[in-house]
Amino acid sequence: MTLLPDTGYTPTTEDRASLDAWFAEYDAASGKRDIQRMADMAVFPLNLVSDDAAGHGRSAQWDRDRFIATMTQVLGEGGQDITFESARTPVFLSPSMAVVFTDSTMTADGCSQQLRYADILLKRDGEWAFQTMIQGGWGDNL
Template sequence: MTEFVVPEAGAYVPTEQDLREIEEWFARYDALSAEVDVERMADMAVFPLNLVSDDSKGNGWAGQWSRAEFMRTMREVMGGEEDVSFESTRTPHFLSASLAVVFTDAVFTVGGRSQAVRYADVLVKRDGAWAFQTMIQGGWGDLLRR
């Protein structure tokens, strides 16, 4: 029988630098989103990218995207000609110095129409740089199943 040993570590307490790095990462990502620079957005991810959502029938869904699938879908979703703006409040929860789950409450305004959303991202730090690896948001399952 294999023995599993849980590491003896309490909850990780992020440093000011940890918090600043996450804030700066999201500022870069938000700026690229506003510019609809999907290729550079993809540069900030680890692929395959995990996705977790649910559909219009309330069924949970999980899957993965390749870089090409991410870029194609994000271009479709973000590629309109209307002005896009958003305001976000983010709450990072660090599991370690290199793993964080970040909850976001945001209001997106597209062409004068606003919508409030809540989602979460799992970020991993590799070679000193943060990248997102999992996107979690309700309501996308119908689109993701195509």
């Protein structure tokens, strides 16, 4: 991961390591299509910001059930594991808040797809959890 120039809060080595570890665990759960575990790593209601097929900005809040239903539809169940190769740029707003920009290649069943998205994560009781997902193309699911 790379950092933006020094402004505001400067994360410690431990801040960066804990965020990296969170993403490694989340990517592993996603790769195994362990949607229940993915949901365990979120704060609900989960905020979503996206756009739809017509190019209109959209936002919504999902509860856990909606998250699980949508992710099950998107990721499917069973099949080969999904792999992710990601470059992340975290911007720490404080020791307990970070906005993370990600460029990723997702490969499933031999097909690769480029992804660009951002997440807002919160640290609660010493653990990171994502609270907002921002990515184009989800709007028709909102």
